[in-house]
Amino acid sequence: MDAVLKPFPYRSLPEDAQKRPTQAEVEAAVRTLLLWTGDNPDREGLLDTPMRVAKAYREMFDGYNKDPAEELGRTFEEVEGYQDMVIERDISFHSHCEHHMVPIIGRAHVGYLPDGRVVGLSKLARVVDIFAHRLQTQEAMTAQIANTIQDVLKPKGVAVIIEAEHMCMAMRGIKKQGSTTLTSTFTGSFADHPEDQIRFMTLLRTSTKSGL
């Protein structure tokens, strides 16, 4: 199936990337990579690997087929006048770095200050996953999540913090296991009022075991 990529509002794709290669072309490319490792793509254990890799890529990079704005389209106003921040903490995600195409594994914390409308909680995690399932830098992913929620939901502000481990730092190159990268983007009232940022950070640190 040759899917045509949807327009992507936060990063333009080159013209020739708009059309996907065929399944046969992808499998041939994986076969080349297998040869590059030094292994034999014709041995029994590797015969179906190009097909499996193509299938896995379709799943791991399905974020290119989805529009994060659509996820935020359905909102609710009946929340009994609730006006304080809403935070979805510890949203686990898997992504791939755009430099080495190896995994980034981490957690996102997403908060917003509603302006009359709230969104289904799962939708915040869906937005995280859509951006995670594209080739990323952590900085870009953090900004994309915050800017999409700000642009579509139009709350008073959005706060996004991501902490992640980059396998390109752990498995190769500098080989530092266990170091994590922290990034943050604050929009609206979170950018304008330090006290909102502080409250966000304080709420994030509230222990889930505290019984609050």
Ligand SMILES: Nc1nc2c(ncn2[C@@H]2O[C@H](COP(=O)(O)OP(=O)(O)OP(=O)(O)O)[C@@H](O)[C@H]2O)c(=O)[nH]1
């Ligand atoms: N800022 C940023 N850098 C990243 C991210 N993921 C990977 N990198 C870095 O991207 C850089 C790419 O550096 P290059 O010198 O072009 O590539 P390289 O020779 O593979 O680099 P080394 O990892 O130092 O071996 C590396 O320093 C990676 O650690 C990310 O999400 N954000």
Ligand SMILES: [Zn+2]
């Ligand atoms: Zn990398």
